[in-house]
Amino acid sequence: MPKGQIVKALSGFYYIESEGIVYQTRGRGVFRKKKITPLVGDYVEFDTTSLTDGTVTKILPRKNDLVRPPVANVDCAVIVMSAIEPDFSTYLVDRFLIYLELKDIRPIIYISKMDLVDEQQMADIKACATAYEALGYRVYLSHEFEQEAFLADLSDELVVFMGQSGVGKSTLINHFIPELSLETAEISSHLGRGRHTTRHVALHKVKDVLIADTPGFSTLDLIDIDKENLPYLFPEFANRAHLCKFRECSHQHEPKCAVKDALENGEIAQFRYDHYTSFLEEIEQTKPKYNKK
Ligand SMILES: Nc1nc2c(ncn2[C@@H]2O[C@H](COP(=O)(O)OP(=O)(O)O)[C@@H](O)[C@H]2O)c(=O)[nH]1
Ligand SMILES: [Mg+2]
Ligand SMILES: [Zn+2]
Structure with a gap:
């Protein structure tokens, strides 16, 4: 039975990449009955008679899964935090960090809008960056950002982006996947947010990195975390x-x-x-x- 990875989910179809070829498939009926939803990022076994006709027969065990964006087997998440507008917040960074630690996802911190800060703010943010690096987290600053080094750091990983509204997630994703042309600076009205959550997520291969094209969580609650943990x-x-x-x-x-x-x-x-x-x-x-x- 061929194996592959779901790289896109759209209108009931699952698009499976297997040895460089993408197959259009559907989920087994039994999945719906058992309330199992195949996710983008899932490794699966599938049956196929042609490129556009196949069935996902088995979902292989997941390393983790996220709800927003709905992606499984996430290796790395980029926490996008702006230096200013909205204000830099180590509180929010730490909130994202514990969530990612819980899910066994490697966090990377990207600080945007460094071009907009004064000298004092620059020094403060660099001190925070140093503190996070001392904990083992990689920190990238937008004014010295090099795409090549960033991609090399992410080598072979499945990556999602997360962070508050307005920090520059879409801007960053567009850097990596220009053909996507995500809308930037959209107002985070309920309407806008609704439209974005209904978007279907797909994985895009950039060099050897798989990037999810929909930004994840903008805020998190601590619902899954016990105080002992x-x-x-x-x-x-x-x-x-x-x-x-x-x-x-x-x-x-x-x-x-x-x-x-x-x-x-x-x-x-x-x-x-x-x-x-x-x-x-x-x-x-x-x-x-x-x-x-
Ligand atoms: N000056 C500056 N503006 C940025 C930077 N990154 C993003 N922006 C702007 O910040 C606004 C919000 O960016 P967007 O990508 O839509 O944020 P999102 O809500 O996180 O997806 C847009 O107007 C971007 O052009 C940056 O590094 N420097
Ligand atoms: Mg956006
Ligand atoms: Zn103690």
Whole structure:
């Protein structure tokens, strides 16, 4: 049975790439009955009699899946954050980062609109970029952006873009896939947003990188995250947790906490600790039942 990857889903058809050829197929009837939806990015087995007539017969196990955009097996996500307009926010960056850590998706940070900032803002943003790089996250700044280096970094990966409205996601995607001509600077009215969520997602091969042509989440809730899990989504907390006195240390009020020690001696950034605390409070407030033991 041939195997391939779904690269586009449109009006009930799944377009499967297999050894350089794209086949138009439909899902098995049983998928609909069992409420299984094949997703772009899925590796599948399929039957085919011609290029336009085939059936997806089996969905192979997924590494992960996203709802917005609806894509499976995502390797990497580019968090797009503008330096200004809308204002740069490490709080939002951290919110995206923990979500991606949860989904086992490698985050990359791209900071747009660096051409619009003054010297002080430039220095502040560069300090944040350095802090994120120290955690192991790659950071790209728009004024020194080189497409070749960026693509080399993404080599062989399936990539999605996410970030608030107006930060420059469509602008960036258009750089990579000029023939797409995504509308930029659209007003994020309900009408506009509705139109974009109904767009069908497709993967575009740029060199050896697969880029999803629809930007993902502009905001996130923390619905899937448990408070016990949260510290492990901060790599600089996770790699110190074994040094805390208590095995289930929440790094808040416990004595002999390695994370708080690292915060005090400047090895952990204050803004990261503050955001951790704020996410923890949010989870405790929104999911009281889940957290009762
Ligand atoms: N000056 C400047 N403007 C940018 C940059 N990136 C995007 N923009 C502008 O920001 C606005 C919003 O961009 P868009 O791609 O539509 O953002 P999206 O909502 O995230 O898709 C548009 O007017 C873009 O031209 C940048 O690096 N510098
Ligand atoms: Mg856009
Ligand atoms: Zn601790």
